[in-house]
Amino acid sequence: xxxxxxxxxxxxxxxxxxxxxxxxxxxxxxxxxxxxxxxxxxxxxxxxxxxxxxxxxxxxxxxxxxxxxxxxxxxxxxxxxxxxxxxxxxxxxxxxxxxxxxxxxxxxxxxxxxxxxxxxxxxxxxxxxxxxxxxxxxxxxxxxxxxxxxxxxxxxxxxxxxxxxxxxxxxxxxxxxxxxxxxxxxxxxxxxxxxxxxxxxxxxx
Amino acid sequence: xxxxxxxxxxxxxxxxxxxxxxxxxxxxxxxxxxxxxxxxxxxxxxxxxxxxxxxxxxxxxxxxxxxxxxxxxxxxxxxxxxxxxxxxxxxxxxxxxxxxxxxxxxxxxxxxxxxxxxxxxxxxxxxxxxxxxxxxxxxxxxxxxxxxxxxxxxxxxxxxxxxxxxxxxxxxxxxxxxxxxxxxxxxxxxxxxxxxxxxxxxxxxxxxxxxxxxxxxxxxxxxxxxxxxxxxxxxxxxxxxxxxxxxxxxxxxxxxxxxxxxxxxxxxxxxxxxxxxxxxxxxxxxxxxxxxxxxxxxxxxxxxxxxxxxxxxxxxxxxxxxxxxxxxxxxxxxxxxxxxxxxxxxxxxxxxxxxxxxxxxxxxxxxxxxxxxxxxxxxxxxxxxxxxxxxxxxxxxxxxxxxxxxxxxxxxxxxxxxxxxxxxxxxxxxxxxxxxxxxxxxxxxxxxxxxxxxxxxxxxxxxxxxxxxxxxxxxxxxxxxxxxxxxxxxxxxxxxxxxxxxxxxxxxxxxxxxxxxxxxxxxxxxxxxxxxxxxxxxxxxxxxxxxxxxxxxxxxxxxxxxxxxxxxxxxxxxxxxxxxxxxxxxxxxxxxxxxxxxxxxxxxxxxxxxxxxxxxxxxxxxxxxxxxxxxxxxxxxxxxxxxx
Numbered sequence: 001x002x003x004x005x006x007x008x009x010x011x012x013x014x015x016x017x018x019x020x021x022x023x024x025x026x027x028x029x030x031x032x033x034x035x036x037x038x039x040x041x042x043x044x045x046x047x048x049x050x051x052x053x054x055x056x057x058x059x060x061x062x063x064x065x066x067x068x069x070x071x072x073x074x075x076x077x078x079x080x081x082x083x084x085x086x087x088x089x090x091x092x093x094x095x096x097x098x099x100x101x102x103x104x105x106x107x108x109x110x111x112x113x114x115x116x117x118x119x120x121x122x123x124x125x126x127x128x129x130x131x132x133x134x135x136x137x138x139x140x141x142x143x144x145x146x147x148x149x150x151x152x153x154x155x156x157x158x159x160x161x162x163x164x165x166x167x168x169x170x171x172x173x174x175x176x177x178x179x180x181x182x183x184x185x186x187x188x189x190x191x192x193x194x195x196x197x198x199x200x201x202x203x204x205x
Numbered sequence: 206x207x208x209x210x211x212x213x214x215x216x217x218x219x220x221x222x223x224x225x226x227x228x229x230x231x232x233x234x235x236x237x238x239x240x241x242x243x244x245x246x247x248x249x250x251x252x253x254x255x256x257x258x259x260x261x262x263x264x265x266x267x268x269x270x271x272x273x274x275x276x277x278x279x280x281x282x283x284x285x286x287x288x289x290x291x292x293x294x295x296x297x298x299x300x301x302x303x304x305x306x307x308x309x310x311x312x313x314x315x316x317x318x319x320x321x322x323x324x325x326x327x328x329x330x331x332x333x334x335x336x337x338x339x340x341x342x343x344x345x346x347x348x349x350x351x352x353x354x355x356x357x358x359x360x361x362x363x364x365x366x367x368x369x370x371x372x373x374x375x376x377x378x379x380x381x382x383x384x385x386x387x388x389x390x391x392x393x394x395x396x397x398x399x400x401x402x403x404x405x406x407x408x409x410x411x412x413x414x415x416x417x418x419x420x421x422x423x424x425x426x427x428x429x430x431x432x433x434x435x436x437x438x439x440x441x442x443x444x445x446x447x448x449x450x451x452x453x454x455x456x457x458x459x460x461x462x463x464x465x466x467x468x469x470x471x472x473x474x475x476x477x478x479x480x481x482x483x484x485x486x487x488x489x490x491x492x493x494x495x496x497x498x499x500x501x502x503x504x505x506x507x508x509x510x511x512x513x514x515x516x517x518x519x520x521x522x523x524x525x526x527x528x529x530x531x532x533x534x535x536x537x538x539x540x541x542x543x544x545x546x547x548x549x550x551x552x553x554x555x556x557x558x559x560x561x562x563x564x565x566x567x568x569x570x571x572x573x574x575x576x577x578x579x580x581x582x583x584x585x586x587x588x589x590x591x592x593x594x595x596x597x598x599x600x601x602x603x604x605x606x607x608x609x610x611x612x613x614x615x616x617x618x619x620x621x622x623x624x625x626x627x628x629x630x631x632x633x634x635x636x637x638x639x640x641x642x643x644x645x646x647x648x649x650x651x652x653x654x655x656x657x658x659x660x661x662x663x664x665x666x667x668x669x670x671x672x673x674x675x676x677x678x679x680x681x682x683x684x685x686x687x688x689x690x691x692x693x694x695x696x697x698x699x700x701x702x703x704x705x706x707x708x709x710x711x712x713x714x715x716x717x718x719x720x721x722x723x724x725x726x727x728x729x730x731x732x733x734x735x736x737x738x739x740x741x742x743x744x745x746x747x748x749x750x751x752x753x754x755x756x757x758x759x760x761x762x763x764x765x766x767x768x769x770x771x772x773x774x775x776x777x778x779x780x781x782x783x784x785x786x787x788x789x790x791x792x793x794x795x796x797x798x799x800x801x802x803x804x805x806x807x808x809x810x811x812x813x814x815x816x817x818x819x820x821x822x823x824x825x826x827x828x829x830x831x832x833x834x835x836x837x838x839x840x841x842x843x844x845x846x847x848x849x
Binding site: 054 | 329451
């Protein structure tokens with residue numbers, strides 16, 4: 001057994017081989033994302049709970065159904081932004097740093113555009129109702145703002161990676177953080193789809 | 206002759222290697238070293254000591270409550286003070302004592318039980334501890350200044366919402382619990398990743414100690430249950446401070462939404478508290494029955510099943526609220542169903558005792574005390590699962606009796622068993638047997654004298670959360686007995702404290718393995734060195750310390766000094782690679798301090814509206830510290846000396 005352990009712990013071997021299998025960081029990020037996703041699930045659950053207890057009109061009058069145009073554009077911006085992240089991650093696994101940089105930059109632009117659109121949407125929504133109007137508005141603003149905050153955190157992570165990759169920090173062996181950020185970004189993306197379906201489309205059903 | 210020389214040179218090289226390991230893993234004995242340590246054993250001990258202090262504070266609250274209730278028409282407390290005391294007693298016992306105490310056990314023991322050098326994320330671990338200390342201090346400070354939460358530990362709206370609860374009290378509750386939620390979530394993720402990736406080579410899932418299984422099950426429940434509580438508290442804060450209407454029926458909100466969210470968390474939380482305790486029982490029994498726990502696979506199955514079913518029972522807290530009939534049937538069935546895995550565990554322990562050769566020592570006594578009280582609490586629990594009965598006795602002292610039997614019996618007795626059992630490992634000292642037996646009998650008698658009469662006073666109609674009662678309702682004698690019992694219980698717990706302090710000060714030095722235990726923690730020194738195990742153990746069976754292959758290897762192997770830990774595969778525990786472990790750091794403390802500043806800013810803004818800037822400053826501090834934490838980026842391949 002000495003040989004087995006020594007094989008795994010000897011410093012010489014360490015520098016030459018990367019750990020195989022999933023890393024501790026991967027597990028940590030996946031669990032973190034899981035618990036975050038549960039918060040969104042509880043929020044959307046609360047949304048439907050309140051909705052089914054309110055009257056036949058949803059959103060409650062005088063509010064109208066949420067406008068779709070801007071939100072469809074926002075979805076069109078955010079949803080594909082996972083693709084450049086994946087492309088960047090695949091690239092750096094092969095040691096292609098230019099792909100990492102380009103992919104992250106595209107994601108950055110798409111994410112910022114999404115946040116810009118959201119601010120624009122808010123500026124019009126806030127004329128009609130605010131957090132304090134009624135329970136529907138409280139849920140609407142809390143859910144979308146929480147998601148927007150997650151997008152902002154994701155953008156910080158992407159920006160951080162972009163800065164580091166411009167310094168040349170990642171190679172084909174060392175790219176763990178790219179992988180973790182990618183998981184987080186995909187999560188933000190998927191949650192948006194759920195929010196889009198529940199908050200924007202479902203009132204029209 | 207030559208063999209002798211060889212032996213000698215081997216022992217010198219081993220000593221040198223050990224000294225180097227000590228340098229790699231030990232910390233500086235300075236103040237900075239104290240604040241920056243990331244050693245899971247120190248953090249674990251701190252968790253236990255801090256949770257113990259909160260236990261004493263919350264217990265003192267309870268003693269004042271019991272003194273007030275000893276006689277009818279007492280005037281020791283005003284109703285407002287009484288509200289704050291019982292709310293803080295419950296909140297602190299649930300959030301600031303039980304879970305953190307088990308996190309202490311888990312932090313100290315899990316890496317030792319699985320043969321790892323440290324937790325998977327040592328800095329996150331330190332961070333979780335500092336957050337817990339800050340949150341607990343904020344909440345107890347609010348009690349000192351008479352601004353403690355006063356809406357019950359479950360904080361039901363609309364009582365806790367504006368306009369029925371003015372004052373900052375419930376903001377302390379919502380923000381304090383949110384604050385604490387950060388710590389608990391971080392700890393849970395850390396436990397799962399540690400167990401999944403850091404087990405010693407050879408420790409496949411079916412060789413994992415039951416205590417470790419219990420901690421993993423608990424952590425998964427935390428991951429899925431805690432978000433509901435965090436969300437509910439965030440909503441409550443938005444309602445109270447920023448005029449949202451989540452729980453305000455006047456504006457389309459729902460008061461029942463709070464109850465749903467709270468109990469979706471709250472019922473799994475009962476198992477979050479009790480499950481690690483069941484793990485402790487499964488760890489203590491083999492040492493005193495001289496055999497492994499019977500039916501290991503069934504025990505694991507029971508842990509997994511409880512973790513899942515616990516999410517399907519929350520509505521039984523709401524049987525008196527007038528929900529659809531179908532939901533009564535469903536949740537009644539689920540609440541009854543959960544007794545099956547609990548029963549499996551109880552029977553497995555009984556059969557372990559039956560098939561074993563019992564050695565009666567204090568930890569074993571506490572285990573027996575646990576089985577008796579927990580089964581009694583379980584019986585009344587099944588009674589509550591029946592809707593008709595529940596509607597009769599809900600919110601009476603019968604409930605108080607029931608959940609103290611479950612939580613004190615189910616959590617505190619095993620905790621005390623665990624403290625005596627692992628005290629040699631925690632401190633390197635043995636406890637005094639006679640003193641500890643006195644402690645057990647006083648705790649056991651005191652506990653039953655306190656809570657058994659509450660069944661009666663509850664059936665006689667005494668509601669909970671009343672600050673006094675008129676004489677002549679037939680409640681007087683039962684309340685007096687309860688109060689006398691509470692004082693006996695307090696003396697017993699005081700003896701436990703004296704016993705621990707005495708052991709630390711004067712106890713006999715503990716051998717490495719005083720109980721001939723079966724799990725890996727007994728294979729290292731008492732207390733363990735900073736690096737836990739010199740050679741990383743290779744595990745061959747469920748009972749590695751009863752397995753000569755493991756103990757033999759632990760005795761002769763040459764240590765390989767470095768500041769690295771091994772990762773192994775999720776299911777089979779096969780070696781996968783080696784990771785660099787982070788050094789000690791002040792950053793976890795800095796981030797926790799940042800969160801503290803945010804919380805204080807938000808609380809003070811209740812008095813001075815302009816003080817939101819203070820919260821903003823805290824956010825900046827968090828941002829800066831996190832940025833520093835993650836900086837510099839992963840070393841470039843060139844820096845690391847690796848050809849990319």
